[in-house]
Amino acid sequence: MKKLFIVCLLLASQWAHAQVVVVGKAAFERVDSANVTFADAQAEAASRTYMGLGGELASVLSAAEQAALEGLLAGAPSSCWLGGSDAAVEGEWRWQDGTQFWQGNQTGSAVGGMYNNWNAGEPNDAGGNEDGLAITFPSGVWNDGPVTATLNCYFVRYNLALLPVPATQPLGLWLMMLAMAALGGYYLSRKAAI
Numbered sequence: 001m002k003k004l005f006i007v008c009l010l011l012a013s014q015w016a017h018a019q020v021v022v023v024g025k026a027a028f029e030r031v032d033s034a035n036v037t038f039a040d041a042q043a044e045a046a047s048r049t050y051m052g053l054g055g056e057l058a059s060v061l062s063a064a065e066q067a068a069l070e071g072l073l074a075g076a077p078s079s080c081w082l083g084g085s086d087a088a089v090e091g092e093w094r095w096q097d098g099t100q101f102w103q104g105n106q107t108g109s110a111v112g113g114m115y116n117n118w119n120a121g122e123p124n125d126a127g128g129n130e131d132g133l134a135i136t137f138p139s140g141v142w143n144d145g146p147v148t149a150t151l152n153c154y155f156v157r158y159n160l161a162l163l164p165v166p167a168t169q170p171l172g173l174w175l176m177m178l179a180m181a182a183l184g185g186y187y188l189s190r191k192a193a194i
């Protein structure tokens with residue numbers, strides 16, 4: 001019954017988040033929220049949950065994840081915040097978990113083969129004041145903008161690897177396991193009766 005409950009919870013959770021896409025062990029959600037600064041988006045993303053998992057302002061770690069975000073970007077109210085920042089040390093672009101993915105400005109380079117999708121000429125730290133990462137609507141390329149800029153959406157990342165049950169487990173497999181458990185119970189009860 002507990003497993004069935006978890007399956008129902010997963011399904012209900014997916015219905016409740018219409019704008020969620022799963023890529024491997026990550027789930028991405030676009031959240032539309034009026035006039036949010038980078039810090040606002042960071043706080044809102046950290047307060048969201050999906051399947052019981054806490055969220056964080058999204059990192060983008062592969063071309064597949066970028067493609068998923070571009071799909072979710074369709075119809076967005078503006079460019080949206082992502083979870084990258086070089087506010088701590090200029091030119092050290094880091095995701096929310098502290099992982100550095102880029103070093104330098106537009107002439108810089110990826111760190112440790114990390115994925116990036118900067119627009120041509122970015123990150124340019126215009127005015128010496130651009131420390132927040134945004135995905136540009138509608139193209140999907142990345143830009144550094146002032147963290148005080150107000151956008152109307154942001155992306156959240158949830159780490160599905162932390163789920164107690166694999167999110168990709170097909171429903172059919174669970175039903176088969178339940179059926180086998182029921183058959184086993186029936187067999188044992190018959191055996192006990194004999």
Ligand SMILES: [Ca+2]
Binds near residue numbers: 086090125129130
């Ligand atoms: Ca900067």
Ligand SMILES: [Ca+2]
Binds near residue numbers: 123124125145
């Ligand atoms: Ca810029």
